[in-house]
Amino acid sequence: MSRLDESERELNVLGSLNGALHSILGDDDRVVVLGEDLLDPYGGAFKVTRGLSDAYPDRVLTTPISEAGFTGVAVGMAMRGLRPVVEIMFGDFLMLAADQLLNHASKYTWMYEGKVDVPLVVRTPMGGRRGYGPTHSQSIEKHFIGMPGLVVVAPSVFHDPGALLRTAVVDDDRPVLFVENKLMYARPLRRIQGGRVGDMAARVDDARYPTVTLSYDDFRDADVTLVAYGGMAELAARAAERLLLDDEVVCEIVLPSSLNPLDLTPVRQSLARSGRLVVCEEAAPIASWGSEMIARVSAEAFDLLEAAPVKVAARNLPIANTRDLERAILPQESDIVAAVTRAIGSHTTPVHLAG
Amino acid sequence: MTDPTTERSPKARFDSLSGSVDERLYSQMTLIRQFEERLLQLFEGGELFGTTHCCIGQEADAVGILNHLDERDIVFSNHRCHGHFLVYGDRPELLMAEMMGKAGGLVGGRGGSQHICYHGFHSNGVQGGIVPNAVGMAMAEKLKGTGGMAVVFLGDGTLGQGVVYEALNLASLWSAPVLFVIEDNQWAQSTPVEKELAGDMVARGRAFGIRSGEITSTDASEIYAHFADIVASVRETGRPRFEVVHTYRLCHHSKSDDKRPREQVEARRVGDPVPLLARRLDPSVVARLDAEAGRRVTEAEEHARSLPFPDPSTLEDSLVSAR
CATH class of the missing domain: 3.40.50.970 (Thiamin diphosphate (ThDP)-binding fold, Pyr/PP domains)
Structure with missing residues (x-):
């Protein structure tokens, strides 16, 4: 063949x-x-x-x-x-x-x-x-x-x-x-052409293993920064699209391809616009890449955070064979939507009630 | 100063030495023995840091095998690597500096006693894992057509590691020019061979279709003669060989941790390879070679003492090679 x-x-x-x-x-x-x-x-x-x-x-x-x-x-x-x-x-x-x-x-x-x-x-x-x-x-x-x-x-x-x-x-x-x-x-490749992919503006840094950043608002403003890699990238993009259409929430998606070493620069740049971090991964949640991301952002870019970071990961269990259990264990698009909603709802400053 | 024609070739260096084969083998063994005895003194004096694994009693293996290798060849050794290195590289001052943790040591103090590299010589400290590495290196030389081969040293204890058998299988399947040397010193750290090894050592190699054999000897001349054909056949056939050397470790596993029965160890002193060979030589030659080796060890120690410790500002250096 x-x-x-x-x-x-x-x-x-x-x-x-x-x-x-x-x-x-x-x-x-x-x-x-x-x-x-x-x-x-x-x-x-x-x-x-x-x-x-x-x-x-x-x-x-x-x-x-x-x-x-x-x-x-x-x-x-x-x-x-x-x-x-x-x-x-x-x-x-x-x-x-x-x-x-x-x-x-x-x-x-x-x-x-x-x-x-x-x-x-x-x-x-x-x-x-x-x-x-x-x-x-x-x-x-x-x-x-x-x-x-x-x-x-x-x-x-x-x-x-x-x-x-x-x-x-x-x-x-x-x-x-x-x-x-x-x-x-x-899955088909989502090629970046002319700084865009689909409805999103796209930036690619010049690292040896580049980070791609996607924005629904031409990098002007964002409500949340979604960080993901590998197979979670598409899931994050779909969640971002749904959040935009259903709730008018603007996500930026940061997709590193180098998990280690990890360059925080693109994440920091996005957080400067959004102030809110949601990290998505398919792995079990303890001592994970997402944990490292949140630890580093908290330590190195705390001033950029307006809300507590949120992690989306698998349940802390082995992965079941049968479809419904596997779905319940692995992170889904709806989990990312829920995490973004949670990040937006949590403020480090008091919410002023009307009245 | 090193001679560029013999720097990478133990065989060329051995051939360039003067004296009979026995005298040349003895000169290398007395260097190894005195080097390690000095190390142990330095440890006792609190001048060395960490740990070390001496090969006292097993020197005949190093000199008997490695003097057949040339500049194309690769050696992968283990935690008990001083003798192997001193025959391969003949640079006691570099090993002593490494043992003292000095810049200018074999690997700048990063590796210490059991993680060293010098041209085609390597050692690492995890049992078994080096064996497929050596097979891969031999395969690379074969694919590149250099005519080089690899020798990898393992012990009776390391035959407990599963990856060894994966490596034997691959070496035979792919015809890697590699010589597996099993230095059976009867003890895996503090565990006697009868409590750690079932079955037959040589049959382990044969089971994979690898030509396998054994020799029970601490006589350097005998081992040197025995391995001449074995090394040549690996090179000529491009096939692996598996050879067990039944020997004995007269010293502790590492520094001063010996709980073996004293009477067993004492009974084995009769096979000590250094006096065994010395008895066949002219006493005046022995005295001269001993003195010469002693002088080299002292020079190595003085050289190592004169070197600085590595600067922590160099820690991020060599994340990739300097090529």
């Missing part, structure tokens, strides 16, 4: 990532792709690697079910000048390779005083809403954002996922965990 056809590649996140891998392998013979079930005609569990092994049979390696082992092998390859891309079939399995990321990949460059680089990319699909149950639906990137030396990147449909992947593989000499929300694969 060949690569995804042109129209598919143009349209959705899967095509963007697949096309990027094809072109990266074609451009750079240091690139090696490793993971379970990658070979054509199967082409990977989510088909992100479809067509790669037919085109580059020597550099696309299907692996045994050994996440720690093949991630460790990729670390060694990276230390000797290759640029390996590892696929972990489900993000949930990343814990099996956690020691390789914590005690090996993320340590070597600094620990060895710059004597080696580890230009490794570990890509993995995260997230639920597909009925895969407790061990195939999680968003566990939060457990990896606190590792010094490990970059964590998560594109959304408002980013160019393939371009971010190319940057991580070809231009970044650090180990990168590249998080792909699995529901996003089939």
Whole structure:
């Protein structure tokens, strides 16, 4: 089977990532792709690697079910000048390779005083809403954002996922965990053109892994800043649209693609207009990326806050298989709307009653 | 000053030394032994900080294996890495400075005893995880066509780690030019091998279709001869090898934590590789090599003492390499 056809590649996140891998392998013979079930005609569990092994049979390696082992092998390859891309079939399995990321990949460059680089990319699909149950639906990137030396990147449909992947593989000499929300694969890209996407004005900063900021009011004013990443980006955008139409609440949406390191600048810029922060993530809520965001904003930008920050996250439970329970556990559009309403309703200054 | 032709090649350096093979092996072993004895004195005197894991009793493995490697090759060692490094790099002053936590140490004091890097030599402190790293490095050399190979050192205790078997499987599946050396010193920290390891060590390698063998020896010459063909066959076939060296650790696991039966340790002193080899040499040669190594250790210590401690303002340096 060949690569995804042109129209598919143009349209959705899967095509963007697949096309990027094809072109990266074609451009750079240091690139090696490793993971379970990658070979054509199967082409990977989510088909992100479809067509790669037919085109580059020597550099696309299907692996045994050994996440720690093949991630460790990729670390060694990276230390000797290759640029390996590892696929972990489900993000949930990343814990099996956690020691390789914590005690090996993320340590070597600094620990060895710059004597080696580890230009490794570990890509993995995260997230639920597909009925895969407790061990195939999680968003566990939060457990990896606190590792010094490990970059964590998560594109959304408002980013160019393939371009971010190319940057991580070809231009970044650090180990990168590249998080792909699995529901996003089939979603069309929301391309920013002429500073706009749909009805929203859009800004993209010039960071290596850019932050996209979206505004329904051309960045003049906003009631609330919604911060989200990955698969929550579209949910935040839909909630923002509903809030605008139903309640005339103006949201700005800030979408970082670099979860670690985290540049607070775009969030601060938006908070200067809104004064209210709602952070959205699909992960379980304790010690999460959203917790870190709220902690940092509270500590570093307290003067910008007019109300207590609000976090939208999953319930603090495993993720159920059956549809209604999974829906009740994972954050929904309505949860974001409710959080925004709560943020608007909570004031740090007394409300003056009429009369 | 280092010689650029031998700086990265243990084999070239070994070949450039004068004297018989036994004399050259002895000169390296007495350096390792005296270096580690000095370390232990410095710890006792409160002059070293942290911890260290000496290889006293196992020196014959380092000299017997690593002198077969050249400038293309890679070594991945573990917490007990001093002997391996001193054979690979022959730079006691850099290791001593690292042990003292000095700028100018192997990795500027960031790694200490068990996290070091020098050209193709690396060590890390978590058991097992280095094994797939070494396989990946060997694979990279194979894909690049450099002719290089990797040697990774693990112990009997590390055979308890699951990732080791993932790495053996991958190395065999993908034909990685890597030599797995299991230094079976009979003790995993304070746990005797019979309480931590079931079954057969050599069969572990064979189960993965890897040519595997073993040697019970603390005789450096014997180990050196034994590994000549093994290293050559990894290079020629591009296939992994798995070799167990049954040896014994005559010192504690780390610093002064030895609770092993004294009579067992004493009984094993007969196999101490340093006097074992010395008995075959001319006493005057032994005296000269001992003195020379002692002088180098003293110079290493003096050099390390003369260096400054790293400046905390350099903490953010080397987040990516200086390439």
